[in-house]
Amino acid sequence: MKLEQYGKRLSSPYLRKAMKIHSDVRKFMSDFLKNERDFVEIPPVIISAITDPLNHPTTKSQVQVYGYTYELTKSMIFHKQIAMHALDKIFSFSPNIRLEPTERKKTGRHLIEFTQIDVEQKNASREDVMNLAEDLVIYTIKKLLEKDSDILKSVGRDLKIPTKPFKRIAYAEALKNYGEDFETKLSKEAKEPFWLIDIEITEREFYDREDPTRPGILLDMDLIYPEGFGEASSGGEREYELDQIYKRIAKKGQTPEQFKWYIEFVKKFGLIPSAGFGIGIERFVRFVMGAKDVKDVTLFPKAPGEYYPI
Numbered sequence: 001m002k003l004e005q006y007g008k009r010l011s012s013p014y015l016r017k018a019m020k021i022h023s024d025v026r027k028f029m030s031d032f033l034k035n036e037r038d039f040v041e042i043p044p045v046i047i048s049a050i051t052d053p054l055n056h057p058t059t060k061s062q063v064q065v066y067g068y069t070y071e072l073t074k075s076m077i078f079h080k081q082i083a084m085h086a087l088d089k090i091f092s093f094s095p096n097i098r099l100e101p102t103e104r105k106k107t108g109r110h111l112i113e114f115t116q117i118d119v120e121q122k123n124a125s126r127e128d129v130m131n132l133a134e135d136l137v138i139y140t141i142k143k144l145l146e147k148d149s150d151i152l153k154s155v156g157r158d159l160k161i162p163t164k165p166f167k168r169i170a171y172a173e174a175l176k177n178y179g180e181d182f183e184t185k186l187s188k189e190a191k192e193p194f195w196l197i198d199i200e201i202t203e204r205e206f207y208d209r210e211d212p213t214r215p216g217i218l219l220d221m222d223l224i225y226p227e228g229f230g231e232a233s234s235g236g237e238r239e240y241e242l243d244q245i246y247k248r249i250a251k252k253g254q255t256p257e258q259f260k261w262y263i264e265f266v267k268k269f270g271l272i273p274s275a276g277f278g279i280g281i282e283r284f285v286r287f288v289m290g291a292k293d294v295k296d297v298t299l300f301p302k303a304p305g306e307y308y309p310i
């Protein structure tokens, strides 16, 4: 994006509205978790010796510090698990850097720099955190409809309060009925947010816990927006047993050395069972506004493969 374009878009009324929604989304999500559910907000981690390997390829972004190499955070997953030693219920507005392949600039859903509200709860089951995420989404939408109905009306968005519980679709069933592109198809068809659950082990990272009663199936979930807006969130129960962690890392073709300090930590202190999820804030705002692209609702957007002067 050229400097001139950047300058011009800053005074667009649409962007101003989007940023007001963005600000209110953060406020309501935070209010809900702090005031209604006793969660503690923790500061985000920006650089770390290890970060989320993610299940899809991204280019590593690193910084050299005092002769050591740190990665920029792709998600706070490992820190969330470790934070369970200090606190029972946490969340963070976590800036993530993911250098996605250039093709992803056209999806409408990808920025290389974005923020997710990352939530984790000690000794919680998948069921507990799905319930929590539903309440969080419903609370936030209700509050936005109360406070920002003028904005939503002015952009022609007829936003509905989702009905609880959200529908669930098992990964295998979605794949069988809709083929590889099931997520897009299901999202387009849906009128309300829904869950994709029981994702196959090969499709996710080692930290999502395998169901001990159903080998190969994870105790995880994705939240999908309706009307074609696609993925909102991913999360699940976490793997906390070291032998399983080793097994899962090997299954991914990764090595324990890649996650050295995490493994060292687990050896020395162990992990506490937990479950959690992360909801992308820009994607949430895009859904609320009914916008075409996350770029359109972001003050300083950075799309994959492009250079931005600001």
Ligand code: ASN
Pocket: 052, 054, 074, 075, 076, 077, 116, 118, 119, 234, 235, 236, 276, 277, 278, 279
């Ligand atoms: N935040 C996600 C989770 O809690 C992880 C991710 O963003 N990859 O599972």
